[in-house]
């Protein structure tokens with residue numbers, strides 16, 4: 001399973017792993033240095049393969065990753081973090097991208113808040129870019145949706161239990177999201 005990690009995310013200790021590329025070490029703890037996929041080799045080297053490689057502009061059809069910054073029904077405002085196959089610095093830094101309730105999944109969504117929450121990391125496709133620069137996003141396809149989520153009560157890591165239900169490892173609260181098939185368990189630091 002792909003485990004997508006954010007810069008600064010705790011990956012493990014130096015007792016468990018050797019720190020590889022895309023990581024940094026502080027007080028014996030290994031953290032992700034880049035946005036990407038966590039990998040552990042057979043000889044226990046942990047590294048992060050950056051999701052950002054060749055230059056590529058954002059366009060309709062681009063696959064992007066972003067964090068939910070605010071929700072104003074019926075839309076969620078997303079701060080983009082990376083473009084698949086693109087360079088991080090090419091992501092428009094100012095302004096938000098928009099995920100409308102009607103673009104979250106197949107079928108009717110009453111409140112976008114029922115499917116994504118503030119702080120979640122989403123994998124989205126770009127549906128279009130308006131003349132004013134606003135980027136319209138969609139998470140309808142099965143591979144798209146929430147790839148990382150934190151408990152809305154205590155910000156603890158949410159583990160996937162069954163059929164799209166997430167359970168908080170800290171307070172036991174259960175939540176639901178429109179999950180990507182790439183949903184990653186958040187390791188506790």
Ligand SMILES: [Zn+2]
Pocket residue numbers: 151152153154155156168169170171172173
């Ligand atoms: Zn919790």
